[in-house]
Amino acid sequence: MMTNEARELAMVRAPVLLVxxxxxxxxxxxxxxxxxxxxxxxxxxxxxxxxLHTSASLAAGWLLMIVAMMSxxxxxxxxxxxxxxxTHRRARAIALFAIGYAAIWMVVGGLLLTIALGLAMxxxxxxxxxxxxxxxxxAAVWQCSPVKQRCLNRCHAPVVLAAxxxxxxxxxxxxxxxxxxxxxxxxxxxxxxxxxxxxxxxxSHIAAMAMASVLIASERLEQPAPPRWRVRGAGRxxxxxxxxxxxxxxxxxxxxxxxxx
Amino acid sequence: xALYTRTNAWDGxxxxxxxxxxxxxxxxxxxxxxxxxxxxxSWWFFAAIHGEYxxxxxxxxxxxxxxxxxxEATPTPVVQVxxxxxxxxxxxxxxxxxxxxxxxxxxxxxxxxxVIDLGGPQTWALPYWDYFGAGPVQYTIPPxxxxxxxxxxxxxxxxxxxxxxxxGDGNVFIPxxxxxxxxxxxxxxxxxxxxxxxxxxxxxxxxxxxTLPPGFGGPATGYSHGGGxxxxxxxxxxxxxxxxxxxxxxxxxxxxxxxGTAALDPIFYLHxxxxxxxxxxxxxxxxxxxxxxxxxxxxxxxxxxxVMPLPSGQPWVYTPADMNSLSLLNYAYxxxxxxxxxxxxxxxxxxxxxxxxxxxxxxRVKEGAPVAADTKMELMGASATALPITGAGATTTVTLDPGxxxxxxxxxxxxxxxxxxxxxxxxxxxxxxTHDAAVxxxxxxxxxxxxxxxxxxxxxxxxxxFGLRSASLADGSHAGQGLNFxxxxxxxxxxxxxxxxxxxxxLTVRIVPHRPIPDQAExxxxxxxxxxxxx
Numbered sequence: 001m002m003t004n005e006a007r008e009l010a011m012v013r014a015p016v017l018l019v020x021x022x023x024x025x026x027x028x029x030x031x032x033x034x035x036x037x038x039x040x041x042x043x044x045x046x047x048x049x050x051x052l053h054t055s056a057s058l059a060a061g062w063l064l065m066i067v068a069m070m071s072x073x074x075x076x077x078x079x080x081x082x083x084x085x086x087t088h089r090r091a092r093a094i095a096l097f098a099i100g101y102a103a104i105w106m107v108v109g110g111l112l113l114t115i116a117l118g119l120a121m122x123x124x125x126x127x128x129x130x131x132x133x134x135x136x137x138x139a140a141v142w143q144c145s146p147v148k149q150r151c152l153n154r155c156h157a158p159v160v161l162a163a164x165x166x167x168x169x170x171x172x173x174x175x176x177x178x179x180x181x182x183x184x185x186x187x188x189x190x191x192x193x194x195x196x197x198x199x200x201x202x203x204s205h206i207a208a209m210a211m212a213s214v215l216i217a218s219e220r221l222e223q224p225a226p227p228r229w230r231v232r233g234a235g236r237x238x239x240x241x242x243x244x245x246x247x248x249x250x251x252x253x254x255x256x257x258x259x260x261x
Numbered sequence: 262x263a264l265y266t267r268t269n270a271w272d273g274x275x276x277x278x279x280x281x282x283x284x285x286x287x288x289x290x291x292x293x294x295x296x297x298x299x300x301x302x303s304w305w306f307f308a309a310i311h312g313e314y315x316x317x318x319x320x321x322x323x324x325x326x327x328x329x330x331x332x333e334a335t336p337t338p339v340v341q342v343x344x345x346x347x348x349x350x351x352x353x354x355x356x357x358x359x360x361x362x363x364x365x366x367x368x369x370x371x372x373x374x375x376v377i378d379l380g381g382p383q384t385w386a387l388p389y390w391d392y393f394g395a396g397p398v399q400y401t402i403p404p405x406x407x408x409x410x411x412x413x414x415x416x417x418x419x420x421x422x423x424x425x426x427x428x429g430d431g432n433v434f435i436p437x438x439x440x441x442x443x444x445x446x447x448x449x450x451x452x453x454x455x456x457x458x459x460x461x462x463x464x465x466x467x468x469x470x471x472t473l474p475p476g477f478g479g480p481a482t483g484y485s486h487g488g489g490x491x492x493x494x495x496x497x498x499x500x501x502x503x504x505x506x507x508x509x510x511x512x513x514x515x516x517x518x519x520x521g522t523a524a525l526d527p528i529f530y531l532h533x534x535x536x537x538x539x540x541x542x543x544x545x546x547x548x549x550x551x552x553x554x555x556x557x558x559x560x561x562x563x564x565x566x567x568v569m570p571l572p573s574g575q576p577w578v579y580t581p582a583d584m585n586s587l588s589l590l591n592y593a594y595x596x597x598x599x600x601x602x603x604x605x606x607x608x609x610x611x612x613x614x615x616x617x618x619x620x621x622x623x624x625r626v627k628e629g630a631p632v633a634a635d636t637k638m639e640l641m642g643a644s645a646t647a648l649p650i651t652g653a654g655a656t657t658t659v660t661l662d663p664g665x666x667x668x669x670x671x672x673x674x675x676x677x678x679x680x681x682x683x684x685x686x687x688x689x690x691x692x693x694x695t696h697d698a699a700v701x702x703x704x705x706x707x708x709x710x711x712x713x714x715x716x717x718x719x720x721x722x723x724x725x726x727f728g729l730r731s732a733s734l735a736d737g738s739h740a741g742q743g744l745n746f747x748x749x750x751x752x753x754x755x756x757x758x759x760x761x762x763x764x765x766x767x768l769t770v771r772i773v774p775h776r777p778i779p780d781q782a783e784x785x786x787x788x789x790x791x792x793x794x795x796x
Binding site (some may be wrong): 006008086149150154163224227235238 | 480735736
């Protein structure tokens with residue numbers, strides 16, 4: 001029998017994943033809306049000014065990326081808000097959380113896009129292989145660093161939400177911003193990389209986004225741990241697949257071969 | 262016939278002279294204590310499997326624990342070994358009971374191996390400490406644990422310096438109803454009573470008429486090394502017994518009151534044998550979860566497996582499903598009472614409907630009319646700010662949302678089997694701090710100046726903060742979420758309704774510790790909230 005807890009989690013999970021899926025579909029069918037800096041660079045021999053993308057379209061494209069890639073990791077915080085808010089305030093609190101969260105990512109996005117464009121222009125080639133390689137190295141180092149672990153841990157940090165009035169609104173907004181801050185601290189390098197992946201083909205950009213998404217979702221499944229240098233990847237997702245496959249193949253739990261006696 | 266039978270530690274008066282099982286336990290513990298921390302067969306390694314503060318310098322860092330026992334904090338095993346075995350204990354989880362069952366069996370195998378080497382019985386099994394046992398003494402720790410010397414005048418490995426007891430004076434007893442009755446001049450503010458009331462639950466995970474959330478065995482979680490909400494058996498008696506036996510004194514907490522030191526105290530395993538026995542008793546009438554997520558354990562969702570070192574040095578990997586049946590594991594208890602017979606859920610509902618004045622509905626329910634089951638939870642009120650708990654406790658106000666309160670009040674005013682009255686729950690959210698030995702009792706609308714123990718009718722419940730420190734670490738496995746507690750205040754709210762006192766915008770919540778909270782404890786309740794559970 002499904003517990004109340006499981007039922008309420010499912011009620012959050014389904015719409016959030018739906019929103020994410022919708023954003024992915026838009027990205028796939030409307031490539032012009034995506035942020036492929038190399039398109040600009042290719043058209044102008046590597047010196048295309050930012051003006052070709054209006055700032056509004058840049059912002060919209062970035063927001064679409066955030067919605068597609070980040071929504072799945074917001075299931076738990078949204079569940080927290082839902083559980084801890086009055087029924088009649090839930091939608092409003094979740095909206096305020098989302099605004100706070102998105103606001104942080106939009107600011108970070110501005111910085112990342114500026115860096116990406118700067119790197120693309122500085123690499124003096126139609127395809128920013130050098131820039132992509134540099135960022136890939138940087139992302140790998142960040143991925144293994146203790147600071148990354150600290151950010152990941154804070155993504156699971158407790159939140160105390162006021163229940164009434166303006167205080168509740170402020171807390172929801174603040175929760176979104178705090179969560180966004182640690183999320184951006186954890187994921188910025190993984191988000192920068194897809195911006196610099198050489199294209200064409202166009203799908204290489206989408207593939208890079210998809211890989212980053214799997215990594216981001218998977219590492220969020222890991223439990224918080226003491227910050228230290230460590231290789232972090234999609235280990236949990238891979239372990240789940242292996243364990244579940246084994247269970248289905250053996251149609252029962254794995255048993256130890258060692259006798260107790 | 263099971264090969265291994267666990268017996269009552271109070272057999273033979275709980276003394277070495279008349280209870281050979283205890284004497285062999287002491288000798289086995291002595292052998293394990295003589296081994297190095299890095300040896301998977303050592304006492305210290307096994308304690309670290311539960312939880313550890315090996316690398317911490319200040320107390321409760323193991324290096325700072327005053328003897329006896331002389332706790333080994335070095336040499337640590339190679340990193341792969343401690344990552345494989347240490348810090349596994351499952352708390353605030355539906356894995357609490359099965360993980361600890363495997364842990365007991367593994368420890369027992371080590372002790373038995375040492376006992377056999379010393380010429381003892383081949384079928385040695387752990388004794389259990391049944392603090393609810395009949396008679397005037399079983400609520401106290403068996404005497405074998407309190408004496409400093411064994412009969413041969415060697416040091417007693419079962420004796421531990423940091424075991425303060427509920428009054429902080431080294432007198433170790435459990436404040437069960439019997440225990441409290443034997444201590445009429447209670448020096449404390451109020452005892453949180455250790456009870457077996459969770460044995461009347463009939464749901465392992467979840468809630469129903471007889472079962473408070475999150476259920477008898479705990480909430481559905483992944484791998485859970487502390488943090489969150491304890492299951493009902495885990496909360497009381499398990500957590501309370503830990504905090505009371507360990508206690509605190511002289512600025513230190515007792516070993517038993519913190520999961521990172523608890524298994525250093527040999528009484529730990531007797532306490533857990535009793536918890537395991539209660540689970541086995543409960544299973545005489547109730548089932549464990551059938552979900553694959555429980556049966557296959559956290560390893561099936563890509564997390565750490567449950568693994569113990571055997572005396573052979575080989576790892577033993579087990580799942581909760583492997584722990585389902587004691588008899589299949591070749592274990593038995595000398596006494597396994599059936600869980601207390603309780604009124605069927607329908608009778609309980611009929612009684613409540615009667616109390617609320619819905620006599621016709623009560624009659625229909627008694628005659629077998631089905632009662633609608635809806636377990637929707639809805640926030641009804643909350644405190645405004647975090648509440649620090651210091652000294653003699655703290656008081657706060659929970660403000661109620663008028664709309665939700667009216668919905669709840671309406672369900673009490675005109676209840677029926679189709680629209681049963683709401684249940685009302687009080688949550689202590691994100692309790693954080695460093696004082697695991699604290700036991701907090703929560704009172705609703707206690708008059709100012711009233712002596713809490715005089716008002717059991719206003720008591721929402723008592724909780725122990727066992728596991729508080731590790732659950733509060735920002736970089737711990739639950740990111741410093743702290744502990745959560747759920748208390749049933751339905752009866753209190755029913756009474757307010759009948760006294761026509763429910764038309765209120767606030768409830769006053771008073772938190773009373775059983776002993777003064779030390780200044781450095783830094784206990785904070787993130788928020789106190791009230792939920793209605795109903796249609």
